[in-house]
Amino acid sequence: MANKQFDVVVIGGGPGGYVAAIRAAQLGYAVACIESDAYADPKGEVRLGGTCLNVGCIPSKALLRSSELYEEADHAFEMHGISVSDLKIDVVAMMRRKDNIVTQLTGGIRGLFKKNKVTLLPGRGSFAGRENELWQIKVTGKEGASEVVEALHVIVATGSLPRQLPGIPVDNETICDNVGALALGAVPKRLGVIGAGVIGLELGSVWKRLGAEVTVLEAMPDFLAAADPAIAKEARKILTQKQGLKINLGVKITGVKQGKKGITIDYEMGDEVLKLECDKLIVSVGRVPSTQGLNTEAVGLKIDGRGCVEVDEHCLTNLENVWAIGDVVRGPMLAHKASEEGVMVAELIAGQAGHVNYDAIPWVIYTHPEIAWVGKTETQLKNDGIEYRAGQVPFLANGRALGQGDASGFVKILACAQTDRVLGVHIIGANASELIAEAVTAIEFGASSEDIARICHAHPTLSEVMHEAALAVDKRALHF
Amino acid sequence: MLIEVKVPQLSESVAEATLVSWHKNVGDAVARDENLIDIETDKVVLELPAPAAGVLVEVVKGNGDTVVSGELIARIDTEAKATASAAAPAPATKAEAKAAMVKAAAAPSGTGPAARKALAEKGIDATAVQGSGPGGRVTKADVLGTAIPAAAKPAAPTQSAVPPAPTFAAALPQPPAVNTDAILADRPEQRVPMSRLRARVAERLIQSQSQNAILTTFNEVNMAPVMELRKKYQDKFEKEHGVKLGFMSFFVKAAVAALKKFPVLNASVDGSDIVYHGYFDIGIAVGSPRGLVVPIIRDADQLSLAQIEKKIAEFGQKAKDGKISIEELTGGTFSISNGGVFGSMLSTPIINPPQSAILGIHATKDRPVVENGQIVIRPINYLAMSYDHRIIDGREAVLGLVTMKEALEDPARLLLDI
Numbered sequence: 052m053a054n055k056q057f058d059v060v061v062i063g064g065g066p067g068g069y070v071a072a073i074r075a076a077q078l079g080y081a082v083a084c085i086e087s088d089a090y091a092d093p094k095g096e097v098r099l100g101g102t103c104l105n106v107g108c109i110p111s112k113a114l115l116r117s118s119e120l121y122e123e124a125d126h127a128f129e130m131h132g133i134s135v136s137d138l139k140i141d142v143v144a145m146m147r148r149k150d151n152i153v154t155q156l157t158g159g160i161r162g163l164f165k166k167n168k169v170t171l172l173p174g175r176g177s178f179a180g181r182e183n184e185l186w187q188i189k190v191t192g193k194e195g196a197s198e199v200v201e202a203l204h205v206i207v208a209t210g211s212l213p214r215q216l217p218g219i220p221v222d223n224e225t226i227c228d229n230v231g232a233l234a235l236g237a238v239p240k241r242l243g244v245i246g247a248g249v250i251g252l253e254l255g256s257v258w259k260r261l262g263a264e265v266t267v268l269e270a271m272p273d274f275l276a277a278a279d280p281a282i283a284k285e286a287r288k289i290l291t292q293k294q295g296l297k298i299n300l301g302v303k304i305t306g307v308k309q310g311k312k313g314i315t316i317d318y319e320m321g322d323e324v325l326k327l328e329c330d331k332l333i334v335s336v337g338r339v340p341s342t343q344g345l346n347t348e349a350v351g352l353k354i355d356g357r358g359c360v361e362v363d364e365h366c367l368t369n370l371e372n373v374w375a376i377g378d379v380v381r382g383p384m385l386a387h388k389a390s391e392e393g394v395m396v397a398e399l400i401a402g403q404a405g406h407v408n409y410d411a412i413p414w415v416i417y418t419h420p421e422i423a424w425v426g427k428t429e430t431q432l433k434n435d436g437i438e439y440r441a442g443q444v445p446f447l448a449n450g451r452a453l454g455q456g457d458a459s460g461f462v463k464i465l466a467c468a469q470t471d472r473v474l475g476v477h478i479i480g481a482n483a484s485e486l487i488a489e490a491v492t493a494i495e496f497g498a499s500s501e502d503i504a505r506i507c508h509a510h511p512t513l514s515e516v517m518h519e520a521a522l523a524v525d526k527r528a529l530h531f
Numbered sequence: 532m533l534i535e536v537k538v539p540q541l542s543e544s545v546a547e548a549t550l551v552s553w554h555k556n557v558g559d560a561v562a563r564d565e566n567l568i569d570i571e572t573d574k575v576v577l578e579l580p581a582p583a584a585g586v587l588v589e590v591v592k593g594n595g596d597t598v599v600s601g602e603l604i605a606r607i608d609t610e611a612k613a614t615a616s617a618a619a620p621a622p623a624t625k626a627e628a629k630a631a632m633v634k635a636a637a638a639p640s641g642t643g644p645a646a647r648k649a650l651a652e653k654g655i656d657a658t659a660v661q662g663s664g665p666g667g668r669v670t671k672a673d674v675l676g677t678a679i680p681a682a683a684k685p686a687a688p689t690q691s692a693v694p695p696a697p698t699f700a701a702a703l704p705q706p707p708a709v710n711t712d713a714i715l716a717d718r719p720e721q722r723v724p725m726s727r728l729r730a731r732v733a734e735r736l737i738q739s740q741s742q743n744a745i746l747t748t749f750n751e752v753n754m755a756p757v758m759e760l761r762k763k764y765q766d767k768f769e770k771e772h773g774v775k776l777g778f779m780s781f782f783v784k785a786a787v788a789a790l791k792k793f794p795v796l797n798a799s800v801d802g803s804d805i806v807y808h809g810y811f812d813i814g815i816a817v818g819s820p821r822g823l824v825v826p827i828i829r830d831a832d833q834l835s836l837a838q839i840e841k842k843i844a845e846f847g848q849k850a851k852d853g854k855i856s857i858e859e860l861t862g863g864t865f866s867i868s869n870g871g872v873f874g875s876m877l878s879t880p881i882i883n884p885p886q887s888a889i890l891g892i893h894a895t896k897d898r899p900v901v902e903n904g905q906i907v908i909r910p911i912n913y914l915a916m917s918y919d920h921r922i923i924d925g926r927e928a929v930l931g932l933v934t935m936k937e938a939l940e941d942p943a944r945l946l947l948d949i
Contacts, residue, residue: 403652404648404651404652406644408644495643495644496642496643496668502665
């Protein structure tokens, strides 16, 4: 039997891959998307959506909300005059809600595939060769059964895997990566977190709110080094002083022992030799591109020194008509960045001028308060020698924030001193993840801070703080 | 050995051509006579076969480049081996997109992502577009040419620095701005650059209209005799000649009869001279996916009906495949345009310069006509002949068309040359 042929085969059904597949189908191509059973449901049915939907962004946000409600009931209700007695958390029910959301969303992508006539090929995709301009991709199913499909274009979207630390074997029972940390059956009494990155902080916060005693160990001397220094400082203050997270920086771990009573982590901080005892440990020390099993050697697909599939600015690899997007290539490991690249590649295949503006990709950390930014930090601007003006306004000056009972954090806008063009916007505060959208739009359109200042913002909303910060760039804030 | 690939001799009337799409990339192996690239001229899309087998080692002119006859566009090495696919360069689409991308990046600040993409795809610089956005920003509508003209917008507020005191007139409702927008929004437009073929057609039509004194004369033909003849001999004709007996061959023959009788209909103007042609090369307008083309039936006077039918069938197929050659489109002393295939009942065709006349034929429909004082139903085809009144007098034109009418109503005349 002749091999199935497609115009485009996408390897990986995460937020990069499934979006690329749908966009390519919209553009009139015959498209297949290969997804393994890594996140299969209990019946063994492939679940689309990748890390993001199954064990990342979405389930963590579900738990975040649950834990926030619990914490509010425990601490914040009182100031509203609401009293709660006998407050309890049913972790199993909380997890069930999270699972239902995941099921709903992953099923939704299946529906989108059907609607757009994208063929789902369950199994693991690997390169098998090339004949007559057609790439041959082997799809290996669960029971080892395999078939070969052929495609003019291949998009590698295999994502990333949690980085492992030597000597700390993840079992997702006691020592967890993101997968296990999202599925703990009960609130641990003492939770250790190695790595104060996005995942460590978000999940550490979740379990902290639910009652765990959380200690975060971070190797880097700076907290949230990628964020603007003012944001990082404020975040550390809120997380440690207000929320009681213990964050130890500049830590060197010397040993991890697993005993009957839990885990003991020996570490050094400065000159001190310290010890952390905990019941559960989350290892969140970054993620590595997932290229294993792709059989890249067979076709000579180039991998760079960091394990990423090497691509140019258009996500084209060293091979003709082979593209790679998302976590498996350079750039930030963000779902929305992967999706944008997927759209770009599909459009480039169609001869359009698809494009990703890497200078306008928003970053969000879902701690509480949320942290979000786009564009350059003050550190970057200083390093680049760019003269800028800054406008910073706290949520404390905002009526809506006070009414909401959450007025921590601030908005900071950095604009070019010469042209007033907005170069960076940094937010820490409630709903920062939603507020950042306005800043991304502004940066995409090359707006000046005065543009934002001259745009009418609804009252009373949190977005007024963005408005005030823009005014503050010109030292004419009205409400601060 | 390195073989140069050059643009073939296009034709006297074709100055330049556009390279449409390379089918081969640098490093690809090519077989002799394999199609390397499509070249579009004003008249036709040509395939350029590889002059020798080998490897395409250099592409001098890329997709979209304009070239002239004899210009070097690529080199083929007859001794090289095809490079591994891994080393092959990116496909053309990618290279184009990439080139466009560089330009997109150069777009000035304040240009939104949609406008930047549109600029890149059109390969134009934002500075070349008049921006209508705040601060002169180039918007998507500016690039696509779909901006709502200022006139369509409601009147701008008064310019005076101090707002005037409200008057009755000012209190009147403003023109319904939202409605205008909504209507226009519901009538989207799309701008597509003319293909070279279309641009050339447009240019020639205007040229014809402005340089010729075009007049059209009409007549009607009772098609019953020709239809009867066809009905009677169709089967035998097809068996004998392997092609169906259509109407077009009769029209060609009838036209030739008229041209013989009135040679000025077959003439052309050259400066202040009239050139009479001693041959009858009849252009037949044929629709093709890329537009109308007019291949020429040469020496139509010497061809039998069957030969004419075969020629027409051949042109139809070639037009469909985009394979009509420039030679087949060049020259011609008279043209026939058949709007009837689309159902047209009457039209005034435009002369195809340097020709001086063109016959328009139309759909044959039953019409009440008067014969011998009786109203009878006859299958009627209205004929229209446009002619250049500068050299053709009304008399010749009208009598010429009457000749065609008479030949068609009594095909025996064609046999007898009367």
